[in-house]
Amino acid sequence: MMAEKLDGKQVAAEIREEVGEQVKQFVASGAPAPCLAAVLVGEDPASQVYVRNKARACEKAGIEGRTHRLPADAGQKQLLELVNQLNADPTVNGILVQLPLPSGQDYDEREILDAVDPLKDVDAFSPVNVGLLMQGRPRFLPCTPHGIVQLLHRAKISCSGKKVCVVGRSDIVGKPMAMMLAQKSGSCGPDVANATVTLAHSRTADLAATCRDADILIAAVGRPEMITADMIKPGAVVIDVGINRVGDKLVGDVDYAGACEVASAITPVPGGVGPLTIAMLLHNTLMAAKLQSAS
Ligand code: GUN
Numbered sequence: 001m002m003a004e005k006l007d008g009k010q011v012a013a014e015i016r017e018e019v020g021e022q023v024k025q026f027v028a029s030g031a032p033a034p035c036l037a038a039v040l041v042g043e044d045p046a047s048q049v050y051v052r053n054k055a056r057a058c059e060k061a062g063i064e065g066r067t068h069r070l071p072a073d074a075g076q077k078q079l080l081e082l083v084n085q086l087n088a089d090p091t092v093n094g095i096l097v098q099l100p101l102p103s104g105q106d107y108d109e110r111e112i113l114d115a116v117d118p119l120k121d122v123d124a125f126s127p128v129n130v131g132l133l134m135q136g137r138p139r140f141l142p143c144t145p146h147g148i149v150q151l152l153h154r155a156k157i158s159c160s161g162k163k164v165c166v167v168g169r170s171d172i173v174g175k176p177m178a179m180m181l182a183q184k185s186g187s188c189g190p191d192v193a194n195a196t197v198t199l200a201h202s203r204t205a206d207l208a209a210t211c212r213d214a215d216i217l218i219a220a221v222g223r224p225e226m227i228t229a230d231m232i233k234p235g236a237v238v239i240d241v242g243i244n245r246v247g248d249k250l251v252g253d254v255d256y257a258g259a260c261e262v263a264s265a266i267t268p269v270p271g272g273v274g275p276l277t278i279a280m281l282l283h284n285t286l287m288a289a290k291l292q293s294a295s
Pocket of ligand 1: 097099143144172277
């Protein structure tokens with residue numbers, strides 16, 4: 001079997017186009033262009049690339065992207081003050097604090113994310129938005145899992161009644177992904193929901209057998225090529241969320257070449273899930289602007 005490549009880059013381009021059209025209509029109705037404020041603390045090269053890409057994507061969609069930079073040693077108090085200033089600024093619709101915060105500087109990440117106004121929380125990291133998602137009445141959906149739902153929907157891959165295994169229990173991807181696919185209905189209707197979900201992690205006994213039982217396998221662990229072909233059920237759909245730098249190459253959490261021999265469809269790295277995260281961030285920023293203009 002040679003797996004079909006699920007082209008996240010193409011789907012992300014479609015979504016960005018759609019958001020761009022909706023932004024045009026919103027602005028034509030007399031509203032100001034939506035505005036996303038990104039906060040970048042320190043000089044982490046990967047974070048700088050992400051924030052630059054976000055700013056560019058905003059611009060192309062007609063969204064104003066502002067980047068606020070603080071030195072790595074700015075400290076908790078100054079970062080909190082900036083978040084509160086952005087909360088109070090009526091011209092800012094969405095706030096994103098780029099993670100991870102610099103290590104060795106004593107930042108309390110939880111306190112910072114808790115401080116973001118839930119109506120401007122386009123990452124959907126605030127406890128209010130996580131709680132609403134858990135209860136099946138989400139306001140904002142977290143960008144990476146929402147991108148995966150969109151990708152499955154547009155590739156006409158149903159999850160309903162299927163066994164889905166999510167590997168990795170992070171707050172950003174694994175936990176919300178599991179929750180979204182287990183709901184009765186999601187942003188793309190009941191077909192990309194209603195799954196029987198297993199949330200596997202580092203203490204899962206016989207991880208290989210657990211993965212091999214899944215019709216849809218979602219790898220979000222951050223370990224280069226740890227999911228090998230023998231861990232994949234023949235004909236399964238494989239979604240690879242990992243972006244790991246190995247030497248000068250980017251590789252996923254899945255051994256791509258091996259998995260292609262077994263899976264029916266798979267996302268590549270790069271060009272799979274990654275581009276969808278930014279597309280859904282634009283979607284959330286427009287949604288935030290609409291929510292705020294209605295309140
Ligand atoms: N760092 C890696 N992914 C993300 C994300 O989705 N949002 C933020 N704020 N930081 C990240």
